[in-house]
Amino acid sequence: xxxxxxxxxxxxxxxxxxxxxxxxxxxxxxxxxxxxxxxxxxxxxxxxxxxxxxxxxxxxxxxxxxxxxxxxxxxxxxxxxxxxxxxxxxxxxxxxxxxxxxxxxxxxxxxxxxxxxxxxxxxxxxxxxxxxxxxxxxxxxxxxxxxxxxxxxxxxxxxxxxxxxxxxxxxxxxxxxxxxxxxxxxxxxxxxxxxxxxxxxxxxxxxxxxxxxxxxxxxxxxxxxxxxxxxxxx
Ligand SMILES: [Zn+2]
Numbered sequence: 114x115x116x117x118x119x120x121x122x123x124x125x126x127x128x129x130x131x132x133x134x135x136x137x138x139x140x141x142x143x144x145x146x147x148x149x150x151x152x153x154x155x156x157x158x159x160x161x162x163x164x165x166x167x168x169x170x171x172x173x174x175x176x177x178x179x180x181x182x183x184x185x186x187x188x189x190x191x192x193x194x195x196x197x198x199x200x201x202x203x204x205x206x207x208x209x210x211x212x213x214x215x216x217x218x219x220x221x222x223x224x225x226x227x228x229x230x231x232x233x234x235x236x237x238x239x240x241x242x243x244x245x246x247x248x249x250x251x252x253x254x255x256x257x258x259x260x261x262x263x264x265x266x267x268x269x270x271x272x273x274x275x276x277x278x279x280x281x282x283x284x285x286x287x288x289x290x291x292x293x294x295x296x297x298x299x300x301x302x303x304x305x306x307x308x309x310x311x312x313x314x315x316x317x318x319x320x321x322x323x324x325x326x327x328x329x330x331x332x333x334x335x336x337x338x339x340x341x342x343x344x345x346x347x
Contacts, residue, residue: 154193154195154247155247156247156248156326156327157327158195159195159196159247159248160196160248160250160327160329162195162196162212162214163196163212163214163248163250163340164340166178166211166212166213166214167211167212167213167338167339167340169213170210170211170212170213170338171337171338171339175213176213177213177215178213178214178215178218179214179215179216179217179218180215180216184215184216184217185216188216188217192217192220192244193217193244194217194218194219194220194240194244194246195218195219195246195247195248196218196219196220196246196247196248196249196250197219197220197221197222197237197240197241197246197248197249197250198212198219198220198221198222198249198250198252199222199223199224199227199229199233199237199249199250199251199252199306199310200221200222200223200227200250200251200252200253200254200333201223201224201225201226201227201252201253201254201257201259202223202224202225203225203254203257203258205254205335206252206254206333206335208221208223208252209221211252211333211338211340212340220236220240220244220246222236222237224276225258225259225276226257226259226260226263226276226277226279226280226302227251227252227253227257227302227303227306228276228279228280228302228306229306229309229310230279234310234313237249237310237317238316238317241316241317241320241325241326242316242320245325246326247325247326247327248326248327248328248329249310249317249326249327249328249329250328250329250330250331251303251306251307251310251328251329251330251331252303252330252331252332252333252340253299253300253302253303253330253331253332253333254299254332254333254334254335255295255296255299255332255333255334255335255336256295256335257299257302259276259277259280260280260283260284260295260298260299260302261295262277262280263277263280263281263283263284263298264284264294264295264298266281280298280302282305283298283301283302283304283305284298284301284302286301286305287300287301299332300332300343303330303331303332303343304330304343306330307328307329307330307343310328311328329342329343329345330342330343331343
């Protein structure tokens, strides 16, 4: 994982840069064709769908959309996801269940601590550039083990040290905030990644600037199943 470290640090540094509010939602996907997002899919409609799905998850009243054989067969010719979700590998936060989505709906990137190194960033760029996905959600969650490791500090074994090192600046920032350190660190870690991704050059920043990509952050509650969206989310 050493090769990722430099990029992770770059992202963390980029996260320190203040950026403006998210681009206005409601941008229509620009391209048609086999790999484009569905016609009419916008950041606003995708986010609304995720919020509705999360509401169903909270009530344990699932619609289980897009999980039929016909859906599977239809997707054999190409994918048209309407949202990218960068979330933690934690087994308790699978995006398809948390948002009650089905086959071909979400382009998911999962890594402990929901931070993006080169491979994760490349995955996101592919979905934005080639699949024209209009929405990227960075989703942290309460009681995140990766964030807890960063709070604990000390020597982390194996490659875990590189991952913890990326989260460390967010933890240090959270230490100066009132309230629960773990809760604050999880939120700041999401905020840092959202900010870094919005300014990620050369692909994501351009799409954010021209309104074809909206990046939002949220924190998932293990107790209620609810995703609390960051204040600057549409
Ligand atoms: Zn986690």
